[in-house]
Amino acid sequence: MTKSNPFEIAQKQLDDCAKILNLDPGVHEFLRHPRREFHVSIPVRMDDGSIKIFQGYRVQYNDALGPCKGGIRYHPDETIDTVRALAAWMTWKTSLLGLPLGGGKGGVICNPKELSTGEQERLCRGYVDMVWQNIGPERDVPAPDVYTTPQMMAWMMDEYSKLTGSNNFGCITGKPLCVGGSCGRSDATARGGMYALREAARELGIDLSRATIAIQGYGNAGSYAHSLAKELFGSKVVAVSDSKGGAFNPAGIEPAEASSVKAETCTVASIPDAKRISNEELLELNVDILIVAALENVITKENAGNIKAKIILELANGPTTPEADEILFNNKVHVIPDFLANAGGVTVSYFEMVQNIMRYCWSFEEVYQRLDERMTMAYQGVLAASRQYNINMRQAAYTVAVARVVDAMKTRGWV
Structure with a gap:
């Protein structure tokens, strides 16, 4: 199977948005390419x-x-x-x-x-x-x-x-705390995703304390998502995976055990008392929530119809192809798209920039509160656009985001 070109996918997603917003052809073409x-x-x-x-x-x-x-x-x-x-x-x-x-x-x-x-x-x-x-x-x-x-x-x-x-500490973010880094940066991507997941679960009437979760990808975002799902909601993670394979245990997998096994063996696939599964099998498990936190293009038109999760949280960038999006939408799978779901990282990076400019550090509590407010506002805005245009959540996220960029471009006199 030929691997999809990620930039062509990004352009296709923009093209779909341009039709919804009825963008001027010149503005649309401007946005299809890097400046x-x-x-x-x-x-x-x-x-x-x-x-x-x-x-x-x-x-x-x-x-x-x-x-x-x-x-x-x-x-x-x-x-x-x-x-x-x-x-x-x-x-x-x-x-x-x-x-x-x-x-x-x-x-x-x-x-x-x-x-x-x-x-x-x-x-x-x-x-x-x-x-x-x-x-x-x-x-x-x-x-x-x-x-x-x-x-x-x-x-x-x-x-x-x-x-x-x-x-010039503000020239880079994601730095250690001792040279201008921000509290809360390490788990920001996963934590922001959890705030969006909470809002989606409320919308769909899913009790997260009783929900089952599968996580594909066990790097920074995936591992923090595992621990935060339990800490914040009491959810049961029944499957995890990394590049070497996955592990499935319907009784649940503890975050500490998964992290320990990963550190010792370089893979979560060897978790004891769990069935070894492939990354492809993990995507199709009968769970309430699927968290994709690995690579792009893992959900395609070939497997989208087999996904049983009610919610997909995209902590990875570009994990779902446009063809798969259509299938998931028709099957009423609620996708929290990547540039909403994983926006916690850049949001706390922005907080780091602000703190560097101010020469003042915020506490963990301040960072988490501000992150929660931003993620909740963004999710609700996307949900409203989805309902307004009767489109999927990714298309809705595009309409909100692109409209703001176009407004700024027009106001500045670029187009």
């Missing part, structure tokens, strides 16, 4: 003394609402089209949450697991050396993403500060 993108070659001296060249990208999709915002991914299979798609989704995500930010994304083709700590640091600093003139608090603020960490963000922030001649 600017940078391709860079990064020389890094390896530990053996050799020089290796890494290819990197930074895409600034649209900054009508404010400086671009988006993570930096380190992945051996990174492509420019993946980065373009993610930058587009970040544009709609920041707009949907009412943040004064645009959308951007970065990536480097590498496998950080094969790099020493010193090589990782030199790559991080080298990436900033190549793009620093085009990023910054008023232009574009990066953050961690796939296979990048708070420590890497600290190195990047330090390199940017050296190049600009002053401490």
